[in-house]
Amino acid sequence: MSDETLDLRDVRGPSALGGGWRRTLELLYIIAVTEFKRSYFGTALGYLWSVARPLLLFGVLLAVFTHLVRFSSVPHYTVLLLLNIVLFGFFQEATGQATASVVNQESVVRKTQFPRLVIPLAVVLTSVFNLALNLLVAFVFILAFGVTPRWTWLLLAFLLLALFIYTTAIAMILSSLFPRFRDVGIIWAVVLSALFYATPVIYPLQLVHGTIGRLLAANPLAPLFELARRWVIDPRAPLSGGTLHIVVPAVIYVGVCALAVWIFNREAPRIAEEL
Amino acid sequence: MTEATPLIDERTSLHQRPIVIEVRDLAKSFRIPNHRINTFKERIAHPLTRQTYRELSALRAISFEVHRGEFFGVVGRNGSGKSTLLKILASIYRADRGRVRMAGRLAPFIELGVGFNAELTSRENVVLNGVLMGLSRQEARRRLDSVLEFAELREFADLKLKNYSSGMMVRLAFAVMVEADADIMLIDEVLAVGDAAFAQKCMDVFRARRAAGKTIVLVTHDMSTVQSFCDRAMLIHDGELRYLGDPEETALRYYRLNFGGHAGAAPGDVPDVNVRLIDAWLENPAGQRVDNVEQDEPIGFNVAFEARQDLRSPVFGFHFLTADGTHVFGFNETLALEDGEPNVLRAGQRARISGTIENRLLPGRYYVTAMISRNHHQGDLALHVLRLFDFVVYGTRPGPGSVSVQADIATTIENP
Numbered sequence A: 001m002s003d004e005t006l007d008l009r010d011v012r013g014p015s016a017l018g019g020g021w022r023r024t025l026e027l028l029y030i031i032a033v034t035e036f037k038r039s040y041f042g043t044a045l046g047y048l049w050s051v052a053r054p055l056l057l058f059g060v061l062l063a064v065f066t067h068l069v070r071f072s073s074v075p076h077y078t079v080l081l082l083l084n085i086v087l088f089g090f091f092q093e094a095t096g097q098a099t100a101s102v103v104n105q106e107s108v109v110r111k112t113q114f115p116r117l118v119i120p121l122a123v124v125l126t127s128v129f130n131l132a133l134n135l136l137v138a139f140v141f142i143l144a145f146g147v148t149p150r151w152t153w154l155l156l157a158f159l160l161l162a163l164f165i166y167t168t169a170i171a172m173i174l175s176s177l178f179p180r181f182r183d184v185g186i187i188w189a190v191v192l193s194a195l196f197y198a199t200p201v202i203y204p205l206q207l208v209h210g211t212i213g214r215l216l217a218a219n220p221l222a223p224l225f226e227l228a229r230r231w232v233i234d235p236r237a238p239l240s241g242g243t244l245h246i247v248v249p250a251v252i253y254v255g256v257c258a259l260a261v262w263i264f265n266r267e268a269p270r271i272a273e274e275l
Numbered sequence B: 001m002t003e004a005t006p007l008i009d010e011r012t013s014l015h016q017r018p019i020v021i022e023v024r025d026l027a028k029s030f031r032i033p034n035h036r037i038n039t040f041k042e043r044i045a046h047p048l049t050r051q052t053y054r055e056l057s058a059l060r061a062i063s064f065e066v067h068r069g070e071f072f073g074v075v076g077r078n079g080s081g082k083s084t085l086l087k088i089l090a091s092i093y094r095a096d097r098g099r100v101r102m103a104g105r106l107a108p109f110i111e112l113g114v115g116f117n118a119e120l121t122s123r124e125n126v127v128l129n130g131v132l133m134g135l136s137r138q139e140a141r142r143r144l145d146s147v148l149e150f151a152e153l154r155e156f157a158d159l160k161l162k163n164y165s166s167g168m169m170v171r172l173a174f175a176v177m178v179e180a181d182a183d184i185m186l187i188d189e190v191l192a193v194g195d196a197a198f199a200q201k202c203m204d205v206f207r208a209r210r211a212a213g214k215t216i217v218l219v220t221h222d223m224s225t226v227q228s229f230c231d232r233a234m235l236i237h238d239g240e241l242r243y244l245g246d247p248e249e250t251a252l253r254y255y256r257l258n259f260g261g262h263a264g265a266a267p268g269d270v271p272d273v274n275v276r277l278i279d280a281w282l283e284n285p286a287g288q289r290v291d292n293v294e295q296d297e298p299i300g301f302n303v304a305f306e307a308r309q310d311l312r313s314p315v316f317g318f319h320f321l322t323a324d325g326t327h328v329f330g331f332n333e334t335l336a337l338e339d340g341e342p343n344v345l346r347a348g349q350r351a352r353i354s355g356t357i358e359n360r361l362l363p364g365r366y367y368v369t370a371m372i373s374r375n376h377h378q379g380d381l382a383l384h385v386l387r388l389f390d391f392v393v394y395g396t397r398p399g400p401g402s403v404s405v406q407a408d409i410a411t412t413i414e415n416p
Helices: A021-039 A048-068 A077-099 A106-111 A118-144 A151-177 A183-198 A210-217 A221-233 A244-274 B011-016 B040-045 B082-089 B122-132 B137-142 B144-151 B166-179 B196-211 B223-229 B247-258
Strands: B019-033 B053-067 B071-075 B097-102 B106-109 B184-188 B215-219 B232-237 B240-245 B275-283 B292-294 B299-307 B315-322 B327-334 B350-357 B364-374 B377-394
Touching: A021 A118, A021 B122, A021 B137, A048 A077, A048 A118, A077 A118, A077 A151, A077 A183, A077 A221, A106 A244, A118 A151, A151 A183, A151 A221, A151 A244, A210 A221, A210 A244, A221 A244, B019 B082, B019 B215, B053 B082, B053 B097, B053 B215, B053 B232, B053 B240, B071 B082, B071 B223, B071 B247, B082 B097, B082 B106, B082 B184, B082 B215, B106 B166, B122 B137, B122 B144, B122 B166, B137 B144, B144 B166, B166 B184, B166 B196, B196 B215, B196 B223, B223 B247, B223 B377, B232 B247, B240 B247, B247 B292, B247 B377, B275 B364, B275 B377, B299 B315, B315 B350
Parallel strands: B071 B215, B071 B232, B106 B184, B184 B215, B292 B377
Antiparallel strands: B019 B053, B019 B097, B232 B240, B275 B299, B299 B350, B315 B327, B315 B364, B364 B377
């Protein structure tokens, strides 16, 4: 008999990322794809809903803001509204769905070695599929409404990346707190609807003045929306000035991301015990 | 599945094989909230009451190792910590202390399942779990057919799991685990569910995998599996390792824990006014008291009663029953008397009924009842039916029913 010894690896228990990169990525892909399929399973329009939903919301808001309230000073307001709704819709959908995601995947979490981060991340990725479809439609409208294409459109990619990271961070926080505090789901639903109005989605930030304007500018989402407007729709759109308006949201942005990593790493090993 | 030729089958050479699981000084405890605070409202309503916890120590100072190709049993009563141990090995829980090291790919089968999502079809679940057990996506898809084949669920491949029966679910889960072809299989209680045919299939798989040099760690309550399959076994009780080694010995100690210190009915506990049970026990052929008997080994049977009143013409009746209450056999005994001796057991005298019984019982759980009648009258009971003790017949040759009988039968071919 041989005296060979095998390469023993430490088993450190569950973690945010564990079991190798290839496995993590493949799990991420599988879960995101199946979630995407599942969310439209059994509906008559299928994937079309993914596009139809923001368009319908767009229609409602358009009716309100072109007939009841008018922002005549904002060029291309119609398509700006559409673009903003698509972007905010992504943030809303991803964070909302992520909240209960770990609990929804209970059997996987309790019975297998599962890289915990994959679950909220897959939810965000599913929303990325939706976002991509929606952006295609939005750009069709943007061109149809007479906005001329510009090289700054390419810069949108950076904004999307920043939005993706921020969304993921919040998804991580919500999904890791939810198993312990189920109120998180309800609270976040309220916060989301508040954020819809507190973020320059249906109005440009330039129209809000005074203290409220400064408060709104602290929202890390605000500069993303402002920049998207400037780079995609209207190169002359004013940016709310002052370094303060960049520094404060940036600090909050980084703070949220750091908090997400800290909370998730702290909670990940114990999630199976909390379920 | 093809039966691979055994690469290694001598138990003696086990310790020379490389270690695949090494556990050192493992400890795990759970914090059980005395009053679970699950909402902010409760936090806000009681801001000053600190959440208090009870520390439940699930595992303490567990160390062991498992060698490659070993069939390793983990036994213990419910709540002993064995499932927690398995969950730590499977990276579902994190240990508080200690070190776990492992070599090779792992396929866990925990709480009667794998990571199934009830909303997905079995096709999707099989691929997902294949990847969870370390296969690539292509590889997992390639094995889809054989998984469905093994689970006998081919025609239900596109059915969502929530529409599956629990039996189908377990079959699918087991098939996924088997076909993942991992180096180490961690299995929690698979044999407790499913029908006999499925249990047989599991056994065939275990045999084939072990022959192919795979390592199997099995948590079970079924001692006959431990005795007939395991190379070594480990007994966990109250979170501590109580025994590690010979499966037979493990099973024996497990039974001792289950049936308490002494197997008999507690002497003096019997409220009957006529007779008091002094003691009741079984002996093995070596004359030692045992709680269990091995298949085919003669049963040494011993009971002692004390009469509290004079018993005229007493008849001592004993019945052997299976755990579910089916009578297997019984016998009656009267006092063995000298010439002219009156057939009376006087108050204060003791009667000892002892001897050897041929053991044709098949492996399983049994119990013995006693009954004493007097005055030559079956209906005049001095002692109503009393359960004396439970015991287990263990062995490697189970069969249908409860007893095996000698049969001189031959099957021949007859030409017309």
